[in-house]
Amino acid sequence: MVLLSLLSYVFIRTLGLVIAFSAAAALLFIILRRFHSLRITLLLCAVFIGIFIFFYVPNGLPRGFGSTSFITSYGPAGSPGLPFGNIIAFFRHFGQFEQVKDIARNPNDIPPPITRTATTTDHVSITAKEVIGEIAPGVYQNYWTFDGTVPGPFLRVMQGDTVVVTFHNDATSLHSHTIDFHAVIGPGGGAGVLSAKPGETKTLTFTALHPGLFVYHCANPDPAVHMAHGQYGLILVEPKGGLPKVDKEFYVMQGEFYTTGLLGQQGLQIFDSDAFLAGTPQYIVFNGRTGALTGTSTMQAKAGQTVRIFFGNGGVNLISSFHVIGEIFDHVYEEGSLTSPPLTDVQTTLVPAGGATVVDFKLLEPGNYVLVDHALARIDRGAWGVLHVTGPANPAIFNGVEQPMAGH
Numbered sequence: 001m002v003l004l005s006l007l008s009y010v011f012i013r014t015l016g017l018v019i020a021f022s023a024a025a026a027l028l029f030i031i032l033r034r035f036h037s038l039r040i041t042l043l044l045c046a047v048f049i050g051i052f053i054f055f056y057v058p059n060g061l062p063r064g065f066g067s068t069s070f071i072t073s074y075g076p077a078g079s080p081g082l083p084f085g086n087i088i089a090f091f092r093h094f095g096q097f098e099q100v101k102d103i104a105r106n107p108n109d110i111p112p113p114i115t116r117t118a119t120t121t122d123h124v125s126i127t128a129k130e131v132i133g134e135i136a137p138g139v140y141q142n143y144w145t146f147d148g149t150v151p152g153p154f155l156r157v158m159q160g161d162t163v164v165v166t167f168h169n170d171a172t173s174l175h176s177h178t179i180d181f182h183a184v185i186g187p188g189g190g191a192g193v194l195s196a197k198p199g200e201t202k203t204l205t206f207t208a209l210h211p212g213l214f215v216y217h218c219a220n221p222d223p224a225v226h227m228a229h230g231q232y233g234l235i236l237v238e239p240k241g242g243l244p245k246v247d248k249e250f251y252v253m254q255g256e257f258y259t260t261g262l263l264g265q266q267g268l269q270i271f272d273s274d275a276f277l278a279g280t281p282q283y284i285v286f287n288g289r290t291g292a293l294t295g296t297s298t299m300q301a302k303a304g305q306t307v308r309i310f311f312g313n314g315g316v317n318l319i320s321s322f323h324v325i326g327e328i329f330d331h332v333y334e335e336g337s338l339t340s341p342p343l344t345d346v347q348t349t350l351v352p353a354g355g356a357t358v359v360d361f362k363l364l365e366p367g368n369y370v371l372v373d374h375a376l377a378r379i380d381r382g383a384w385g386v387l388h389v390t391g392p393a394n395p396a397i398f399n400g401v402e403q404p405m406a407g408h
């Protein structure tokens with residue numbers, strides 16, 4: 001059933017083709033038996049073929065299929081479309097992809113704050129893996145990941161540390177992958193060093209010179225295509241002495257997915273390179289899928305606690321207007337800069353594509369606090385999550401009776 005659901009997109013179209021061809025063949029057979037004129041037969045054939053092309057080409061083929069061969073690109077990496085051969089290879093190797101239960105990275109999955117004061121050598125291992133995951137219930141996506149989730153692992157090092165990265169591209173991958181660390185100074189952020197074909201392992205050693213919260217992402221040509229399949233994550237380079245202490249830390253990344261099927265269309269989705277170039281994603285999500293951060297046990301804290309959110313934007317096209325409904329950020333480390341004094345008392349902060357921010361705030365009142373991209377139509381595409389806060393009410397700062405709100 002899962003396979004049927006995954007491939008319903010392809011099955012339905014194939015079924016349509018079979019029905020159309022059978023009907024056309026049967027009709028031709030009948031016509032050939034009744035009229036023994038070659039001219040009439042050829043004309044009727046032309047009519048059928050013409051009607052078939054007229055209806056099938058614009059509607060039957062996924063737009064990604066139709067456009068990939070014809071897209072012009074002036075980028076350094078050639079066409080942004082996936083070549084037709086990749087799509088064929090994808091279906092040929094379909095059985096080899098792991099079908100992950102949950103593509104979302106848990107927002108609590110963060111290494112603890114660094115307490116040491118001396119620099120050290122950090123060993124980091126990351127595996128690129130192409131998997132099948134659910135972006136929304138019943139909607140499947142071929143994700144390209146770091147360590148099997150979106151975003152990839154949260155990396156935490158200290159300013160001055162030597163970082164040794166071992167990067168492995170899983171043997172089941174169909175594409176080469178690599179990593180460009182924005183925390184690296186050097187060509188490509190290390191992308192040229194780490195570029196690995198399926199099955200290969202590469203290493204990079206770098207010194208984390210600048211403190212800050214940095215994005216890392218795949219940069220194999222075309223980099224944006226790889227990012228639009230989910231290959232991004234955050235690396236925090238803590239300043240010496242660390243960040244001010246908080247009670248809870250969360251890891252959230254916004255990202256876009258460009259599917260040929262419209263929002264909510266069931267089955268396996270194919271990458272839409274036209275929508276990708278136009279910057280009109282069907283899905284805009286936090287941590288890889290719709291609903292990744294909405295469960296009551298996903299993001300939890302208590303009134304009286306201080307929380308910090310490490311928020312990154314994997315893009316690839318949109319700027320995020322990050323906001324938490326019902327909260328005011330006490331501190332915003334704008335654009336992930338930890339050496340500038342943080343902004344104070346901020347409602348909404350801009351997070352550029354390929355950028356990050358650090359926010360913290362003290363929780364004063366229990367309830368549900370909704371994380372959004374405040375370009376609010378995007379919540380319909382999935383860009384929201386909920387921080388659940390428990391504890392005693394604080395009527396001195398918020399007093400009233402909550403009631404269900406009427407829709408429309």
Ligand SMILES: [Cu+2]
Binds near residue numbers: 176177218219220226
């Ligand atoms: Cu990649």
